[in-house]
Amino acid sequence: MKISNIILIFFFVLPFAYADLRVGFYGRSCPSAETIVRQVVQRRFNRERTVVADLLQIHFHDCFVRGCDASLLIDPRGQSRSEKQAATNKNLESFDLFDDIKAALEKACPCTVSCADIIALATRDTVALAGGPRYNVPTGRRDGLVSNPSEVNIPGPDLSVSQAFESFFRGRGFSLEEMVTLLGAHTVGFTHCSLVRNRLSSFGKRDPTMDGALDAKLGRTCGSSRRPAKNDPQIVLDQNTSFVFDNEYFRQIRKGRGVLHIDQQLALDNLSRHIVAGFAANGASFNRNFANAMIKLGSLHVLVGNSGEIRKNCRAFNNPR
Numbered sequence: 001m002k003i004s005n006i007i008l009i010f011f012f013v014l015p016f017a018y019a020d021l022r023v024g025f026y027g028r029s030c031p032s033a034e035t036i037v038r039q040v041v042q043r044r045f046n047r048e049r050t051v052v053a054d055l056l057q058i059h060f061h062d063c064f065v066r067g068c069d070a071s072l073l074i075d076p077r078g079q080s081r082s083e084k085q086a087a088t089n090k091n092l093e094s095f096d097l098f099d100d101i102k103a104a105l106e107k108a109c110p111c112t113v114s115c116a117d118i119i120a121l122a123t124r125d126t127v128a129l130a131g132g133p134r135y136n137v138p139t140g141r142r143d144g145l146v147s148n149p150s151e152v153n154i155p156g157p158d159l160s161v162s163q164a165f166e167s168f169f170r171g172r173g174f175s176l177e178e179m180v181t182l183l184g185a186h187t188v189g190f191t192h193c194s195l196v197r198n199r200l201s202s203f204g205k206r207d208p209t210m211d212g213a214l215d216a217k218l219g220r221t222c223g224s225s226r227r228p229a230k231n232d233p234q235i236v237l238d239q240n241t242s243f244v245f246d247n248e249y250f251r252q253i254r255k256g257r258g259v260l261h262i263d264q265q266l267a268l269d270n271l272s273r274h275i276v277a278g279f280a281a282n283g284a285s286f287n288r289n290f291a292n293a294m295i296k297l298g299s300l301h302v303l304v305g306n307s308g309e310i311r312k313n314c315r316a317f318n319n320p321r
């Protein structure tokens with residue numbers, strides 16, 4: 001093999017390969033691991049449907065910072081700050097689910113299953129419970145040793161499609177189709193009025209790409225510039241089947257019912273509109289693509305082998321500094 005080819009493989013292919021993770025990593029060391037995760041997730045889902053969106057967003061925000069290493073689960077402690085304190089992470093919920101899962105796993109197989117793997121497995125399980133695709137998650141991730149709020153750089157909702165794509169492509173290697181697929185996660189969950197006001201006529205900012213009925217409805221929820229609603233109300237991202245994991249998000253944004261600027265732009269921008277049209281027409285194709293894109297998201301810059309550690313408590317490093 002030519003030297004230049006070897007260099008090519010080292011620098012461009014390996015960082016995106018999933019070879020270090022494998023399906024069934026805990027088959028010998030903790031055979032019940034995936035069953036335990038699924039049972040705890042199922043109990044929470046029965047009580048709280050919102051856990052699906054909570055976990056999808058946590059998984060995304062964890063993997064985009066230092067890779068999928070559970071750096072997002074660390075609590076601030078004394079002088080030590082953590083990713084949870086970054087502005088884009090302030091609204092994240094359901095962290096206590098990881099306490100429940102970790103406690104059950106530590107009882108069955110102490111110091112064996114990483115918090116990073118728990119996030120990937122639990123997110124997979126919530127997607128299936130909400131009606132989305134079932135897929136195998138490769139495991140073997142290790143937990144990170146750093147959690148720093150100043151490293152958090154999650155793309156914002158007012159970006160254009162090409163600006164958002166920058167952040168998915170550069171250093172992370174996602175295709176545009178994979179980004180559009182992953183944004184299909186907005187088929188569940190909520191945003192807040194504060195992030196949508198700049199598109200509403202009641203705030204003097206009518207965005208002509210928004211469907212008139214939706215503009216009126218959001219005006220009732222969010223109030224107006226003269227009388228803004230108190231406590232920053234929540235708004236569902238998928239205006240039709242808000243708690244079902246399906247391809248309805250893509251159909252809604254094609255009707256001008258995208259809530260965030262980026263949602264609406266996906267359906268309009270020449271770069272992405274054909275991808276959106278494809279998923280709107282074909283739910284099975286969205287499901288297949290989503291499973292693959294989640295496996296790729298979950299493999300981003302993972303720690304394996306002897307790197308990092310297996311945390312005993314997902315909220316704290318084993319040896320806090």
Ligand code: HEM
Nearest residue numbers: 053054056057060091155156157164182185189190191192
């Ligand atoms: C360009 C990419 C993205 C942007 C700009 C974006 C932006 C946002 C914003 C602004 C919110 C509302 C946050 C709030 O009001 O508190 C949100 C919610 C959400 N995002 Fe994204 N997002 C992106 C990609 C993703 C990806 C890749 C996933 C997962 C695979 C995801 C899953 C979610 C979910 C499930 C919610 C609802 C959370 C909840 O209800 O708890 N997003 N996103």
Ligand SMILES: *[C@@H]1O[C@H](CO)[C@@H](O)[C@H](O)[C@H]1NC(C)=O
Nearest residue numbers: 240241246247248251252255
């Ligand atoms: C809501 O979703 C269902 C199921 O996908 C669909 O049949 C229906 O037409 C949608 N309704 C609206 C108003 O978009």
Ligand SMILES: *[C@@H]1O[C@H](CO)[C@@H](O)[C@H](O)[C@H]1NC(C)=O
Nearest residue numbers: 265267268269270271272273
């Ligand atoms: C998209 O493409 C059409 C023609 O194919 C063009 O007329 C339109 O200006 C383009 N829109 C944007 C936002 O680039």
